[in-house]
Amino acid sequence: GESVGLHLPTLSVQEGDNSIINCAYSNSASDYFIWYKQESGKGPQFIIDIRSNMDKRQGQRVTVLLNKTVKHLSLQIAATQPGDSAVYFCAESTYGGGTASKLTFGTGTRLQVTL
Amino acid sequence: EPEVTQTPSHQVTQMGQEVILRCVPISNHLYFYWYRQILGQKVEFLVSFYNNEISEKSEIFDDQFSVERPDGSNFTLKIRSTKLEDSAMYFCASSLVETQYFGPGTRLLVL
Numbered sequence: 001g002e003s004v005g006l007h008l009p010t011l012s013v014q015e016g017d018n019s020i021i022n023c024a025y026s027n028s029a030s031d032y033f034i035w036y037k038q039e040s041g042k043g044p045q046f047i048i049d050i051r052s053n054m055d056k057r058q059g060q061r062v063t064v065l066l067n068k069t070v071k072h073l074s075l076q077i078a079a080t081q082p083g084d085s086a087v088y089f090c091a092e093s094t095y096g097g098g099t100a101s102k103l104t105f106g107t108g109t110r111l112q113v114t115l
Numbered sequence: 116e117p118e119v120t121q122t123p124s125h126q127v128t129q130m131g132q133e134v135i136l137r138c139v140p141i142s143n144h145l146y147f148y149w150y151r152q153i154l155g156q157k158v159e160f161l162v163s164f165y166n167n168e169i170s171e172k173s174e175i176f177d178d179q180f181s182v183e184r185p186d187g188s189n190f191t192l193k194i195r196s197t198k199l200e201d202s203a204m205y206f207c208a209s210s211l212v213e214t215q216y217f218g219p220g221t222r223l224l225v226l
Binding site: 008044045049095104105 | 119148150157158160163171173206213214215216217218219220
């Protein structure tokens with residue numbers, strides 16, 4: 001059978017507001033981080049990534065911030081839209097270069113956008 | 116835009132039966148992965164594959180599991196004798212370098 005699911009933290013925001021989703025990672029040796037969006041019944045969808053030699057990276061409506069001192073990652077979504085409603089996962093990796101590096105996923109945060 | 120595809124989308128099987136989950140990675144990608152997600156839980160790494168051999172595997176990936184790249188396009192995950200606890204979503208992913216792109220998943224239900 002299937003296990004009982006974890007209780008996901010939920011962030012509720014109004015449409016048009018900015019969203020900030022936080023993630024604490026565990027491995028101080030991790031040097032590559034990635035945010036995924038997962039809608040119900042679908043696979044993780046790439047949003048944005050960042051290497052450990054950076055502390056900020058911007059995409060379209062999204063920004064990732066990395067604080068290696070406290071092992072913290074955040075995803076900022078500007079002008080949140082109803083289509084942004086999903087579960088957001090951070091993932092970390094120790095990318096060695098030239099090898100297939102596993103991703104270790106966080107627990108996830110559910111983003112609910114209200115009209 | 117190229118994407119990872121997986122078949123079947125749903126698979127129901129009896130405990131003890133063998134299942135093969137299929138994936139077509141993005142065509143120019145070099146690294147291939149399988150992950151699973153038990154309902155409501157986080158995504159867990161199973162195995163990575165590069166240059167026709169396993170690069171890394173997790174504790175979950177025991178002798179009941181195997182992977183294969185039988186031709187230039189497919190990447191398969193075989194579970195030899197399924198157990199109830201194998202019920203999960205199984206995701207294939209591929210990457211050219213470090214950014215992994217995921218397929219839509221196969222929901223496996225073991226009865």
